[in-house]
Amino acid sequence: MDERERAEELAAAYEARLAADRDGRRAKGAFYTPPELVSWVLDRAVPPGARRVLDPACGTGHFLVAAARIVGVAGVFGSDLDAEAVAIARQRLAAEDPSVPVAQIERQVRVADGLTAWTGETFDAVVGNPPFLGQLKRGTAAAGARAHGLGAYTDTSAVFLHRSLDLVADGGTVALVQPLSVLAARDAAKVRTAVAGRGRVGELWVSEGAEFAGAAVRTCVPVVRVGEPGGQTEWGRLAAPHFGIPEVEMPRGTGVLGDLAACTADFRDQYYGLVPHVRDGGDGAPLVTTGLLEPGACEWGMRPTRFARRSYAAPVVDVAGLRAADARLGAWADARLVPKVVVAGQGRVIEAAADEHGAWLPSVPVVSVVPHDPADVWRVLAVLLAPPVVADAAARYLGAGLVPGSVKVSARQIAALPLPADETAWREGAALARAALLEELAGVMSAAYGCADPAVARWWLDRARRT
Structure with missing residues (x-):
């Protein structure tokens, strides 16, 4: 040797x-x-x-x-x-x-x-x-x-x-x-x-x-x-x-989602403050965790979820008890019990669902997107489900999520998402979001952003169906 x-x-x-x-x-x-x-x-x-x-x-x-x-x-x-x-x-x-x-x-x-x-x-x-x-x-x-x-x-x-x-x-x-x-x-x-x-x-x-x-x-x-x-x-x-993320070119000068809505992430104080007031089933505000959110839908009550290391079939928050125990947390809950869109912490696409009647309370790390005009809740959801928006965010923030290739966006980043250029297509997309017609929405909201490549919508649909 x-x-x-x-x-x-x-x-x-x-x-x-x-x-x-x-x-x-x-x-x-x-x-x-x-x-x-x-x-x-x-x-x-x-x-x-x-x-x-x-x-x-x-x-x-x-x-x-x-x-x-x-x-x-x-x-x-x-x-x-x-x-x-x-x-x-x-x-x-x-x-x-x-x-x-x-x-x-x-x-x-x-x-x-x-x-x-x-x-x-x-x-x-x-x-x-x-x-x-x-x-x-x-x-x-x-x-x-x-x-x-x-x-x-x-x-x-x-x-x-x-x-x-x-x-x-x-x-x-x-x-x-x-x-x-x-x-x-x-x-x-x-x-x-x-x-x-x-x-x-x-x-x-x-x-x-x-x-x-x-x-x-x-x-x-x-x-x-x-x-x-x-x-x-x-x-x-x-x-x-x-990671197979398609390249898209986003419109400029159309404004951002923060122009339409306040985007807020909650903190540990709210998470731990809720713990003694959460029970499984009965009266109360449904507690929505990130694992219950799908593109355009919330599966609360349809499948179990975990909160504070416990499994729940249908977790609810005793809001009256929360208000009586802690006025500050009660005020927080009242600020969240409004029409809004809730967004999961991360997923294969941006997983968001509309709470049209303001009935849900979000669990950290769910982000609340509260439109200035409650009537805009479906327009906001259509933006968050738009394939070009998701592809752009997936590329821009790649590496931020725990799972490589997942889409993780903060409240600040959600507020900075661009709005579509085609108002007519956007209105149609909002109606499709309300009807939960994802395949049709993918094509319409791609057009709303001026994206003519059908591969972008196909990419989004493939990932959305596997969440």
């Missing part, structure tokens, strides 16, 4: 040991990268003539070894907080080219925090698979995010992406593995904005499933071309074709 084979065997044994220690691996956020993904990244990230390539969280050196075969061992640099992994990476590089002094490799590959180790240096490409550590799990990582001017809940991998923008000059490339949530997560917004200010995402790799053994998270790799114009912050649109 030669030196290269021994070094590769050592790396494989270390990673197998780490994989067996699930808690330790999760604490480090360390999931090693498949060779085919390393090749995909380097093929796109290392430009012709590149001389210096950095992996700021190099682990045992998968990216470094592959990059060394392109630019030479003297041209690769790396860092990691795991001293054992760094030692293995150094050994692998030394085996690749024994002519490079060991002392030089030790200077190039450091035991250090990649977020701070390379200040003042510039590289042609920054590549790698930085740790995924949600900030709720690790306070020190949250402090690191804040140190870079980012929100405390920004994932560590996105902090690495943000930091790497300062380590390449115009013409260079940054390509780091990220959780799919980076495409739309609110806490990654500053990172996307920073990328748009420095360059553009030229290509995007999206995993077909959970790419890394032992990790359930879906991943992506935005390939950032630093210095190129045309950057955008809506990265979900780049990933939409991977």
Whole structure:
């Protein structure tokens, strides 16, 4: 066995040991990268003539070894907080080219925090698979995010992406593995904005499933071309074709749903305040959970649902008891017991139903859309069921939902949904929404938005029927 084979065997044994220690691996956020993904990244990230390539969280050196075969061992640099992994990476590089002094490799590959180790240096490409550590799990990582001017809940991998923008000059490339949530997560917004200010995402790799053994998270790799114009912050649109989401062009200048209605999400206070006043069946206001909502329909009383860890056949709220026990919650209930449209937290499409008579109370995370004119309740529902609206939201906010490809929209995002340009078709769509004729509604509301492609309506109908 030669030196290269021994070094590769050592790396494989270390990673197998780490994989067996699930808690330790999760604490480090360390999931090693498949060779085919390393090749995909380097093929796109290392430009012709590149001389210096950095992996700021190099682990045992998968990216470094592959990059060394392109630019030479003297041209690769790396860092990691795991001293054992760094030692293995150094050994692998030394085996690749024994002519490079060991002392030089030790200077190039450091035991250090990649977020701070390379200040003042510039590289042609920054590549790698930085740790995924949600900030709720690790306070020190949250402090690191804040140190870079980012929100405390920004994932560590996105902090690495943000930091790497300062380590390449115009013409260079940054390509780091990220959780799919980076495409739309609110806490990654500053990172996307920073990328748009420095360059553009030229290509995007999206995993077909959970790419890394032992990790359930879906991943992506935005390939950032630093210095190129045309950057955008809506990265979900780049990933939409991977999920079969059709491209649509929305009308401009038609107004937004917030012009017609107030869109409100409730909070934990309301959720927990309701608990002692909910019972199964009898008099009271039906409690509508997100799982009871379908496109254009509410299945309250037709199937069981869960609330506060209990199963109910037909949950109702004792509103009189609620008012007597808590005047503030009573006022909240009165504000919700009005004609409205209720929207599920997420689904394969936007799942919304009209409460024409104001009889239902929403359960968190159901969003209430209360039209300024109660007569507009069906017009509001028609907008939320319109296939072009759903396709546009699915692309724009891709990655925000717990299930990849699902449509998750907040109250603020619902308020920003565009209104249709064709008023006549919109009125017809509202009548079809009231009659629950979804197939006809799909075609009419597509026309209301000027969408002539029947594939968009078919896409929506297929997803709506599978909710």
